[in-house]
Amino acid sequence: MIKYLVFGFLVFGILACAKKEEVSKTTEMGTSEMKGHEGTEAVKKEGVALRTATADEVGKDVVCPVMRNVKFKVKSITPVADYKGKSYYLCCGACPGKFSEDPEKYISRIKEIKLETFQFGFSPDPVVVKKGDIVKLEITSRDVSHGVYIKEYGIKIPVKKGEIKKVEFLAAQEGKFDILCSVFCGSGHSKMKGRLVVEKQ
Amino acid sequence: MILLKDKKNLVILLLSILFIIKIPQEGLRFAFWVFGGILLTSLFDVLTTAILQKRIIVPKSAVISGFIISGILDYRQTWFALVIFSLLPVISKHILKFKHKHIFNPANFSLAIATFFKVPLTWNIESNIYLIIIVGLYIVYSLKKIPHIIGFFVFFIGLFVTQKVNPFLSVSWFFVFIMLIEPKTSGFGKWRGFIFGSIAGIIAFLIFKFFPPYDFLVIGLFVANLFNPLLEKLKN
Numbered sequence: 001m002i003k004y005l006v007f008g009f010l011v012f013g014i015l016a017c018a019k020k021e022e023v024s025k026t027t028e029m030g031t032s033e034m035k036g037h038e039g040t041e042a043v044k045k046e047g048v049a050l051r052t053a054t055a056d057e058v059g060k061d062v063v064c065p066v067m068r069n070v071k072f073k074v075k076s077i078t079p080v081a082d083y084k085g086k087s088y089y090l091c092c093g094a095c096p097g098k099f100s101e102d103p104e105k106y107i108s109r110i111k112e113i114k115l116e117t118f119q120f121g122f123s124p125d126p127v128v129v130k131k132g133d134i135v136k137l138e139i140t141s142r143d144v145s146h147g148v149y150i151k152e153y154g155i156k157i158p159v160k161k162g163e164i165k166k167v168e169f170l171a172a173q174e175g176k177f178d179i180l181c182s183v184f185c186g187s188g189h190s191k192m193k194g195r196l197v198v199e200k201q
Numbered sequence: 202m203i204l205l206k207d208k209k210n211l212v213i214l215l216l217s218i219l220f221i222i223k224i225p226q227e228g229l230r231f232a233f234w235v236f237g238g239i240l241l242t243s244l245f246d247v248l249t250t251a252i253l254q255k256r257i258i259v260p261k262s263a264v265i266s267g268f269i270i271s272g273i274l275d276y277r278q279t280w281f282a283l284v285i286f287s288l289l290p291v292i293s294k295h296i297l298k299f300k301h302k303h304i305f306n307p308a309n310f311s312l313a314i315a316t317f318f319k320v321p322l323t324w325n326i327e328s329n330i331y332l333i334i335i336v337g338l339y340i341v342y343s344l345k346k347i348p349h350i351i352g353f354f355v356f357f358i359g360l361f362v363t364q365k366v367n368p369f370l371s372v373s374w375f376f377v378f379i380m381l382i383e384p385k386t387s388g389f390g391k392w393r394g395f396i397f398g399s400i401a402g403i404i405a406f407l408i409f410k411f412f413p414p415y416d417f418l419v420i421g422l423f424v425a426n427l428f429n430p431l432l433e434k435l436k437n
Contacts, residue, residue: 119370144366145413149321151277156321158414180275182321184416186371190223190324 048100053078053089063134063168064091065106066098071169083107110134111171117146117159120188122179126195129171136168147182150196158183171198208340209261212379215336216268216326219375223272223328231276231325234283238271239264241287249295262307266290269308269380272326274315282320286311300433305426306383313423316416327375337378346382348391352398353381360406371409376418386426393432401425 053074064070070091072078079090083103090096099106111133116123118141129135139148139159147158148165152173159165179194205211224232246263250256270286290307297304305313316322327333341347354368354377361368381387381401388397405421412420 144371145409147321147414149275151275156319160413178277180321180323182275182319182323183414184322184324184373184418187327187330187374188370189373190327 047083048103049082050096050100051080051082052076053080057087057089060089061167062089063170064089064095065110065134066095067091068109068132068134068170069172110136112136112138114138114140115148116140116142117148117181118142119144119186120181120192122148122192122194125179126176126197127179128197128199130199131171131174131201133171134168135171136166139165139167144185145183146185146192147180149180149182150177151180152177153196156182174198174200207261208343209265211336211340212265213261213268215332215379216265216272218332219326219328220268220272223325226328227276227325234274234276235268235271235326237280237283238274238287239267241284242267242270242290245288245291246294249291253295262294263291266308266311268326270311273312273322273324275321275323276325278320286315286320289314299430302430303386304430306380306386306422309380309383309419309422309426312416312419316419319414322416322419324373324375327373330374333374333378337374341378341382344382344384345389346384346387346394348394349382349387349398350377352395353377353402354398356399356402357405360403361409364410373418376422380418381422386429388429388432393435396432397425397429400428 053076055076057074057078057080058076060074061071062074064072065088072089072091074089079093079096081088081090081096081099081103083099084107086107088099088103088107090099109132111129113124113127113129113135115127115137117139127135127137137148137155139157141159141161141163143161145158145160147156148167149156152175153169153171155167155169157165157167175198177196177198179196181189181192185192205214220232220235243260243263246260246266247258250258250260267287270290271283274283274286289311293305293310294303294307297310312322341350357372358368361371381398388394401418401421401424403421404424405417408415408417408420
């Protein structure tokens with residue numbers, strides 16, 4: 001009887017350890033190897049490192065490169081994928097897996113544009129993107145304070161000289177849109193007008 | 202010509218020309234926006250005067266206010282915003298009074314509220330600065346407001362130069378020649394005018410330097426208006 005009990009405890013102990021090892025393995029692998037939306041096992045691509053947002057990143061308004069139409073504020077629990085020296089903020093726990101599967105697929109539709117403001121214009125002008133692109137604007141000012149205002153996309157960002165302001169949005173609406181200066185910047189303020197051209201995909 | 206002897210008529214004529222110049226560039230919405238602004242401000246002014254003072258007026262001041270507000274506010278905003286910002290100058294004129302005189306330049310009061318709430322001010326009405334300067338100089342001279350302009354420019358230029366910013370590129374001539382010199386709220390006299398202009402210039406610079414998202418000229422005038430009752434006391 002004692003033999004059977006000892007044997008039973010041993011089997012239980014081995015099984016418990018094995019299960020514990022499995023759990024710890026999952027923790028080490030992190031979310032990059034977690035299951036994707038459809039429950040398929042995601043393959044971790046080289047170069048994608050996953051983490052949660054740092055304090056500096058909290059509060060940023062971003063667009064999820066996976067879900068695309070989701071604009072959200074970065075929180076401390078937001079998953080972040082670092083890939084090729086850049087950080088991509090993901091909207092939910094299911095996105096890291098998808099992003100890791102094929103990061104190039106998701107970042108190929110991101111357009112990063114350095115938009116410089118000056119008395120009294122914008123450079124580049126026009127800003128040309130394709131419908132469906134995630135547009136990341138890095139806004140600077142050459143001289144005095146300006147503002148980048150695109151009403152149709154709900155963008156209104158003031159920028160001081162020496163500052164870099166970042167804003168991102170999904171170019172969901174096709175057409176030509178005015179880029180205006182929302183901060184009075186001088187005698188040519190009313191004529192300070194640029195164009196955002198969202199072309200067909 | 203007789204009509205133009207009244208400076209309000211001259212200002213209305215100038216504003217009308219500036220407005221017409223801008224229509225081809227901005228389109229029909231801008232035209233309707235400005236017309237709407239003028240109509241609403243005038244209507245609110247006539248009604249309020251009729252109710253509070255039991256008299257009917259020709260709302261020339263309200264027409265000017267309407268032109269300024271709708272010409273400076275971004276016309277892409279909602280029509281509801283236009284209604285609100287057309288009502289504010291009337292409130293400022295009839296309610297915010299000190300010793301029976303309104304404290305704030307009514308149009309500027311409305312624009313100051315707009316800039317506090319970060320509603321974009323695009324200053325579309327400033328369509329031809331040469332015309333503004335030529336007619337403006339005549340108006341300033343006729344209304345004896347030269348000290349206001351000098352006071353403003355002494356500090357505005359001086360302070361902007363310290364920041365290596367071209368003050369002549371950074372100023373609005375429309376603001377200087379039309380808004381700053383509004384007769385009832387900017388005070389009279391050489392020294393009082395100079396001090397009034399100086400306050401507007403200094404505050405404009407401080408806002409430009411430390412609170413850039415806000416319209417520095419509008420707030421400069423708003424604060425200078427607050428000091429005007431005090432300047433009136435100096436006179437006494």
